[in-house]
Amino acid sequence: MAEALRQETYLPGADEGHQVAEVYDFLKAHEDAGRGRPDVPCFLSGNTPDDRVELPVDLYRVLRQVAEALQAGLAVSVAPVTKTLTTQQAAELLGVSRPTVVRLLDDGEIPFERVGSHRRVTLRDLLAYRDRRRVAQYAALEATAIDDDDDVNVVLDRLRTARREVSQRRRGGSR
Structure with missing residues:
Protein backbone atom coordinates (compact mmCIF):
# COMPACT_ATOMS: atom_id res chain seq x y z
CA MET A 1 0.00 0.00 0.00
CA ALA A 2 1.39 3.32 -1.00
CA GLU A 3 -0.61 5.25 1.58
CA ALA A 4 -0.58 4.35 5.27
CA LEU A 5 -3.91 3.40 6.83
CA ARG A 6 -5.29 6.22 8.93
CA GLN A 7 -8.57 7.56 10.19
CA GLU A 8 -10.27 9.77 7.66
CA THR A 9 -13.48 11.81 7.84
CA TYR A 10 -15.53 12.50 4.73
CA LEU A 11 -18.05 15.31 4.43
CA PRO A 12 -20.90 15.21 1.96
CA GLY A 13 -20.00 17.50 -0.93
CA ALA A 14 -22.63 19.98 -2.03
CA ASP A 15 -21.82 19.28 -5.68
CA GLU A 16 -21.98 15.48 -5.15
CA GLY A 17 -25.40 15.38 -3.48
CA HIS A 18 -27.19 14.15 -6.62
CA GLN A 19 -24.65 11.39 -7.22
CA VAL A 20 -24.80 10.22 -3.59
CA ALA A 21 -28.60 10.19 -3.83
CA GLU A 22 -28.41 8.02 -6.95
CA VAL A 23 -26.05 5.54 -5.26
CA TYR A 24 -28.24 5.47 -2.17
CA ASP A 25 -31.42 4.94 -4.20
CA PHE A 26 -29.73 2.19 -6.24
CA LEU A 27 -28.58 0.30 -3.15
CA LYS A 28 -31.93 0.77 -1.38
CA ALA A 29 -33.90 -0.47 -4.40
CA HIS A 30 -31.75 -3.60 -4.65
CA GLU A 31 -32.08 -4.24 -0.92
CA ASP A 32 -35.85 -3.81 -1.05
CA ALA A 33 -36.04 -6.28 -3.95
CA GLY A 34 -33.87 -8.79 -2.06
CA ARG A 35 -35.48 -8.28 1.37
CA GLY A 36 -32.55 -6.58 3.07
CA ARG A 37 -29.66 -7.62 0.87
CA PRO A 38 -29.10 -7.59 -2.85
CA ASP A 39 -30.56 -10.63 -4.58
CA VAL A 40 -27.71 -10.69 -7.09
CA PRO A 41 -24.05 -9.84 -6.54
CA CYS A 42 -23.02 -6.22 -6.98
CA PHE A 43 -19.94 -5.30 -8.96
CA LEU A 44 -17.46 -2.47 -8.98
CA SER A 45 -16.63 -1.65 -12.57
CA GLY A 46 -13.89 0.18 -14.39
CA ASN A 47 -13.89 1.85 -17.80
CA THR A 48 -14.17 -1.30 -19.88
CA PRO A 49 -16.88 -3.99 -19.76
CA ASP A 50 -14.43 -6.70 -18.68
CA ASP A 51 -12.92 -4.50 -15.95
CA ARG A 52 -15.05 -5.40 -12.93
CA VAL A 53 -14.86 -7.16 -9.59
CA GLU A 54 -17.60 -8.56 -7.35
CA LEU A 55 -18.23 -6.52 -4.21
CA PRO A 56 -17.98 -8.71 -1.07
CA VAL A 57 -21.04 -8.59 1.22
CA ASP A 58 -19.16 -6.84 4.05
CA LEU A 59 -17.85 -4.15 1.71
CA TYR A 60 -21.36 -3.76 0.28
CA ARG A 61 -22.69 -3.14 3.82
CA VAL A 62 -20.01 -0.50 4.42
CA LEU A 63 -20.88 1.22 1.15
CA ARG A 64 -24.58 1.11 2.01
CA GLN A 65 -24.01 2.65 5.45
CA VAL A 66 -21.71 5.35 4.07
CA ALA A 67 -24.17 6.22 1.28
CA GLU A 68 -27.04 6.41 3.80
CA ALA A 69 -25.09 8.73 6.11
CA LEU A 70 -23.90 11.01 3.29
CA GLN A 71 -27.45 11.08 1.87
CA ALA A 72 -28.65 12.30 5.29
CA GLY A 73 -26.04 15.09 5.20
CA LEU A 74 -23.82 13.50 7.86
CA ALA A 75 -20.05 13.23 7.85
CA VAL A 76 -18.54 9.73 7.82
CA SER A 77 -15.35 8.66 9.61
CA VAL A 78 -13.45 5.58 8.55
CA ALA A 79 -10.96 4.32 11.10
CA PRO A 80 -8.90 1.18 10.57
CA VAL A 81 -8.96 -0.95 13.73
CA THR A 144 -39.94 -1.15 32.91
CA ALA A 145 -42.49 0.16 30.43
CA ILE A 146 -45.60 1.47 32.10
CA ASP A 147 -49.06 0.96 30.69
CA ASP A 148 -51.79 3.52 31.34
CA ASP A 149 -53.78 0.86 33.23
CA ASP A 150 -50.93 -0.01 35.62
CA ASP A 151 -51.32 0.87 39.29
CA VAL A 152 -48.59 3.36 40.22
CA ASN A 153 -47.83 1.57 43.51
CA VAL A 154 -47.42 -1.80 41.74
CA VAL A 155 -45.07 -0.23 39.18
CA LEU A 156 -42.99 1.45 41.90
CA ASP A 157 -42.75 -1.86 43.76
CA ARG A 158 -41.56 -3.63 40.58
CA LEU A 159 -38.94 -0.94 39.99
CA ARG A 160 -37.66 -1.19 43.59
CA THR A 161 -37.39 -4.97 43.25
CA ALA A 162 -35.54 -4.68 39.94
CA ARG A 163 -33.16 -2.08 41.41
CA ARG A 164 -32.44 -4.35 44.38
CA GLU A 165 -31.69 -7.31 42.08
CA VAL A 166 -29.32 -5.24 39.95
CA SER A 167 -27.56 -3.97 43.06
CA GLN A 168 -27.14 -7.51 44.39
CA ARG A 169 -25.74 -8.73 41.06
CA ARG A 170 -23.23 -5.86 41.00
CA ARG A 171 -22.04 -6.79 44.47
CA GLY A 172 -21.73 -10.38 43.32
CA GLY A 173 -24.00 -11.72 46.00
CA SER A 174 -27.48 -13.09 46.17
CA ARG A 175 -29.96 -12.78 48.98
Missing part, protein backbone atom coordinates in the same frame (compact mmCIF):
# COMPACT_ATOMS: atom_id res chain seq x y z
CA THR A 82 -6.81 -3.95 14.46
CA LYS A 83 -8.58 -7.24 15.10
CA THR A 84 -6.89 -7.59 18.50
CA LEU A 85 -7.35 -4.78 21.00
CA THR A 86 -5.73 -3.67 24.22
CA THR A 87 -7.95 -3.13 27.24
CA GLN A 88 -7.68 0.64 26.67
CA GLN A 89 -8.79 0.33 23.04
CA ALA A 90 -11.66 -1.95 24.12
CA ALA A 91 -12.70 0.60 26.75
CA GLU A 92 -12.73 3.40 24.20
CA LEU A 93 -14.81 1.35 21.77
CA LEU A 94 -17.36 0.48 24.50
CA GLY A 95 -17.34 3.96 25.99
CA VAL A 96 -16.38 2.74 29.47
CA SER A 97 -13.27 2.94 31.65
CA ARG A 98 -10.33 0.56 31.29
CA PRO A 99 -10.89 -0.82 34.84
CA THR A 100 -14.47 -1.65 33.82
CA VAL A 101 -13.18 -3.62 30.82
CA VAL A 102 -10.68 -5.45 33.03
CA ARG A 103 -13.51 -6.37 35.42
CA LEU A 104 -15.63 -7.64 32.50
CA LEU A 105 -12.70 -9.76 31.32
CA ASP A 106 -12.00 -11.14 34.78
CA ASP A 107 -15.72 -11.89 35.30
CA GLY A 108 -15.77 -13.90 32.06
CA GLU A 109 -18.16 -11.52 30.27
CA ILE A 110 -15.71 -11.08 27.38
CA PRO A 111 -13.19 -13.74 26.30
CA PHE A 112 -9.55 -12.65 26.19
CA GLU A 113 -6.05 -14.00 25.99
CA ARG A 114 -2.90 -12.99 27.75
CA VAL A 115 0.17 -11.90 25.85
CA GLY A 116 2.82 -11.80 28.53
CA SER A 117 1.21 -9.81 31.32
CA HIS A 118 -1.18 -7.96 28.98
CA ARG A 119 -4.77 -8.87 28.19
CA ARG A 120 -5.86 -8.83 24.53
CA VAL A 121 -9.44 -8.91 23.28
CA THR A 122 -10.52 -9.80 19.77
CA LEU A 123 -12.66 -7.22 18.05
CA ARG A 124 -15.22 -9.92 17.17
CA ASP A 125 -15.66 -10.89 20.87
CA LEU A 126 -15.90 -7.25 21.93
CA LEU A 127 -18.55 -6.44 19.33
CA ALA A 128 -20.49 -9.58 20.32
CA TYR A 129 -20.43 -8.42 23.96
CA ARG A 130 -21.59 -4.94 22.92
CA ASP A 131 -24.49 -6.45 20.98
CA ARG A 132 -25.48 -8.69 23.93
CA ARG A 133 -25.32 -5.71 26.29
CA ARG A 134 -27.48 -3.63 23.95
CA VAL A 135 -30.11 -6.40 23.72
CA ALA A 136 -30.14 -6.69 27.53
CA GLN A 137 -30.52 -2.92 27.90
CA TYR A 138 -33.48 -2.83 25.51
CA ALA A 139 -35.08 -5.75 27.33
CA ALA A 140 -34.63 -3.94 30.65
CA LEU A 141 -36.22 -0.81 29.21
CA GLU A 142 -39.13 -2.81 27.86
CA ALA A 143 -39.59 -4.53 31.22
